Amino acid sequence: MGCALSKTQDEHATLSTTLGEVYVFFPGLRLPRKVDFGNSLVREHYSSALIGRLAALRSKVVAAAENACKIAKANNKASETSSIYELRSALENYLSALQGMTTTEALGEEGSLSNCLEFCWSNQEDEIKESVVPSVYYELLSVLHLLAMLSLLEANLTLTPKPSSEDQRLRPNDGRKAAVEMLLEAARILDYCIERVYPNVPEDLKTKFPADVQEELLKSLQLQALGQTLEIQLGLAIDNLKATLAVKRRIACEAVKYWQMAFEGLQRVRLQNNWGEKHVLFLKWKRASAKAAAYYYHGLVLEEGPDKSKAAASLQAAEAFLAESRTLCRDFSAASPVTKKSPVWGAMKSLSQKIPDAASRAGITTTKGVSQKHSKLPELPDFSLSLQWDVYELPAIDAIWSQERSIAPRPN
Incomplete structure (x- = not known):
């Protein structure tokens, strides 16, 4: 492209x-x-x-x-x-x-x-x-x-x-x-x-x-590159048997921050053509994927503790954000100029199967969109950004x- x-x-x-x-x-x-x-x-x-x-x-x-x-x-x-x-x-x-x-x-x-x-x-x-x-x-x-x-x-x-x-x-x-x-x-x-x-x-x-x-667009692109770096590193961590749930959760939570900041920066730039609109959809898609991963690992960490209700809520959020990311992926590919739909890869290849299974084990059936649940979403840990x-x-x-x-x- x-x-x-x-x-x-x-x-x-x-x-x-x-x-x-x-x-x-x-x-x-x-x-x-x-x-x-x-x-x-x-x-x-x-x-x-x-x-x-x-x-x-x-x-x-x-x-x-x-x-x-x-x-x-x-x-x-x-x-x-x-x-x-x-x-x-x-x-x-x-x-x-x-x-x-x-x-x-x-x-x-x-x-x-x-x-x-x-x-x-x-x-x-x-x-x-x-x-x-x-x-x-x-x-x-x-x-x-x-x-x-x-x-x-x-x-x-x-x-x-x-x-x-x-x-x-x-x-x-x-x-x-x-x-x-x-x-x-x-x-x-x-x-x-x-x-x-x-x-x-x-x-x-x-x-x-x-x-x-423009400075805001350059900054958004930089944050996007860093968010994608963490997306790949999460996939590598999943493949590493020695990587703990806490490590995976931190990587995913930091990725959410980068994608959110990249999206907010792009919103401050006046984009008035198809490629600008497609760029926005890409950031929304990746932000939703990152949130799905972050809530999934946060839920698994909480499951090891006494607060099972917060764990269940996190896994519910993960499943909802996974569904949202799939929709945004389709929207991104279909948006002009049309691009081929990429196969699920990296961290999301594994998580697209694990998240629904974890939600099912917790007795969760997601029937409503994420937008209806935002006020009830559990908070993710606020890790400082550590990429250097x-x-x-x-x-x-x-x-x-x-x-x-x-x-x-x-x-x-």
């Missing part, structure tokens, strides 16, 4: 209406459009060598991005991994040169590159299909956003089953630990955008940014900047 997002609404109609299975949702790949590095204002203040270097590196990004989308649309899985590697390499090389534009000297009023250049990118979740913003910070955020989306795309590909046998088609391949690393890499990059880039953006410029790179990740660091500034007489590289 994903690259169809870079097309206009009319072009969408000519593409296949059904995209592949979704294990990790991401709002497509934003594509860079051509930039005129050779305009007179730029040439007046910067050397032809620097201008040529920036233009060449960005052109490689444009070509690699277009190639990656072409391969994705052709559903050529064999070539998709190599195209992602090619695009990531081009982005990191360009990022090294792009950093020089963010130095204090480069951003000075006299001959500012940020004022000289207009950066254009396609949008995915904004109603405006393309945005042109004369800001190096917009360009930096767009490049980092694309790198983060590539990590989510790779995680989705890693979890997608390989069609070598019928048995493997029943669940994603066992690349779950690799997928966790990719999800955490996306979270690291998005965290850098929020903590290191956005504080430098002037307030008047923030209002010109499309929804795709390494800080993302930009690559070293391209050496060509040190050759510019008026601009010296900013120290790391």
